[in-house]
Amino acid sequence: MLVGELKEICGVFRQEYGKTSKMLKIVDSFVIFAIATAAVQMANALLVGTFPFNACLASTLCCLGAAILTASFRMQIGGGKSRVEKVFADYCVAMIFLIFVSISYVG
């Protein structure tokens, strides 16, 4: 029953999600990619160890930060209220800042 419910939900989701625009889908896939990268890093930390802890933290937080920033970007253009170019410019500055801080911390 649980599997059946899940299948039904997934079917509906795929149907409704297909209605979103291509750009939003690309952005969404980047969010998922960033989260997946962060998960890979956390798995590495669990298995191999966290020895240069600052490097481990910097890389994981950078991936998570990228995911969150992209999700924020998606939230703002998905609503359709602000101009995409302006939001994208803010997004670029925020990403550059995040990557700059991460690189300076990764040592």
Added chain:
Amino acid sequence: MGQSRHRPCRTNWHQGRRASTRRPFDPSTGAATMSPAAAVSSAFAPWGVAGKMTDKDVARWVERAALGMIMAVAFAIRLFSIVKYESVIHEFDPYFNYRVTKFASEKGMAEFWNFFDDRTWYPLGRVVGGTIYPGLTLTATWIYWFITDVLKLHPVSVKDVCVMIGPIFSALTALSTYGLVNEVRGKGAGLMAACLIATIPSYISRSVAGSYDNEAVAIFALVVTFYLYVKSMKTGSLLWGVGASLAYFYMVSSWGGYTFIINLIPIHALAMIVTNNFSANLYVAYSQFILNGTLLALVLPVVGFNAVQTSEHFSGFFVLGLMNAVALVKFLRSNLTERAFQKAFRLFVTLAVVGAGVAVLGVITYAMTSPTFRWSGRSLSLLDPTYAKKYIPIIASVSEHQAPTWSSFMNDLRLAIVFMGAGIMSCFKPRLTGASLFLVIWGVTSVYFSGVMVRLMLVLAPVACCLTGIAISDVLDLLCRSYRYEKTSSPGDDNGVSSSPGAGKGGKKKGRAGRRGSEDAADGTPYGLVPGQLAFFGIAGLVVVLSFHLFHCSYLGGEGYSSPSIILQSRTSTGDVYVFDDYREAYSWLRENTDYDAKVASWWDYGYQTTAMADRTVLVDNNTWNNTHIATVGRAMASPEKKAWEIFRALDVDYVFVVFGGMVGYSSDDINKFLWMVRIGGGEYPDIVEKDYIGEGYYRIDEKASPTMLNTLMYKLSYHRFQDIVGRDGMDRVRNTRFGKPDIQLKYFEEAFTSQHWMLRVYKVLDKPARSKTGVPKSSLKN
């Protein structure tokens, strides 16, 4: 408030009566809608775009002039100490900051980060580069370099820059408070709040010229962080979020009180989620702030891995997870049909509850099992005010950590504490927005913490000023509108009802032009206005009240909070000022007359001053990071002379000094602090028992003092040769009793120097006991 009637939209009382089509400075439409270049250019064009001075331009220039005057007053009111005393660094902690700043300005940044101080905590030393909050010292260093290298203004010394940091940054705090309250309510409230924080005595006390301590820049960083965070929350812009993260970075680098921010913002976000106010803007602002903030806090050596490992930071991550879950649910909802969403939601909730339960369990076991990852002692003593007294006497002994009395609330906050409740109520009208909810939560939590420790009154001061500014601005708005309505008194001219939208949610609600609800008076007067004459007297009364508040603030700033505590003043019988400069006299004696490598022992209060002014190695100082070392010194002071001598010789001490106020009536001397030495020493060494030192009935130093007390080193060093000045039956002016044991003779110590008013007494630790008892009177040398 159960009726569904419309309140008239409150207009900002600067903006005139008519709604204008262009509103470049209207905070509710959000400055983010203008490009930065246009905003800057229109800010400085005196005639606006229209080409002539309109009401709006006059208002804009009045506002700017007011802001300029507020900043000037904030700067000037803190200069009393320079006028009354001199341009000198105050108190104790600032001397350490000054020493580090001097070091950084001479040796450069690389040396600063690697600074290991071997002149203190002998023989342990102290890692300064990795354990101080560098914000204050680096700010002063860079300002000093800018002034001497770029502006080439000589002679400006590091001390001058350090002394002036407080006034400069309090002017900037006033500016940021204006910005913050402008975001919440409007320009009038912003100006009122800025004026209040510029002059409030609680903030003056920690940022007076010469008080070179972390709070001088930290309060500025606090308000700026909150301003930028509220701005990013209102506009939902990632750019403002970057600004907020940078401001938070500056805050983390300036003060340990940054944990207040990193817990307040998650509490506020949680409140927004719980009250069903979750929006994209909140997610954008909060998640970026927490992530960037964590990454930036990790960069600083003083915080380091604590930013992800100590319990004080966990609330941010917890709420971040919660917020992501809520965002995910909303995303699912927008991509599923209703039925499917219900099913998915149930599944998700079960999964989430199970997952969250496991995670919380994991976090709790992790925090409980590792002793260093629980809450730190200071944080625990905030949550449970009795914790420090039971477990950590050294935290309990600091005078700033005592609970404040009502009189200190009234003294330090005066008007702000009275109107603060009205401000909180004002935040709920016309509607509680994210920004006003932030102020309310900040206010309530600050009130709790300020009730725990008197030094945290400083965290209450900015929010009390903001809320008071809102309350007074609302009252003034109503009164001014009533007065103007009376003056124009044409029924069709409903000033306050039309024009700008309500504060808070930017521009979404249009002004309700000309609508008259059922609550208006019979003759058409809009709801809530009072008669004109009443309004006039109301305004006059409010002006009088505010003036008295300002008189009080400047009096307190001048008389109460500007003393440097290293110089004391009193009035002679003819009214002249008499200066007691004993501290500096003794420190310069030490600097001139002892070896460079001599070790000096004293109670920890004077450690920073000794290393900075006397430039000698000390055993313990105000950093109090090593309780055992302080307990050793306390034990030595509380032991008989021979035992103390052995302890000091084991630590290579050459000189011991005590502070003694008995001759002039200076009550912050070491005999008054002695019971704390006993308590702290007794915390580590069980042979020191407090009740042994209590005489008959209470702690006393006359004949009825306990024999243990009369034998301690502290007693002997304080009262040695005191009978030469006051006679055998003389009185100790602080305790107001005769002292218990004249004819004190020292065998292991030798008097080296006593300052002019006997306030600081320096003794040399002899290598071998003296052959003859050193009771021969020496003249008190003043080199």
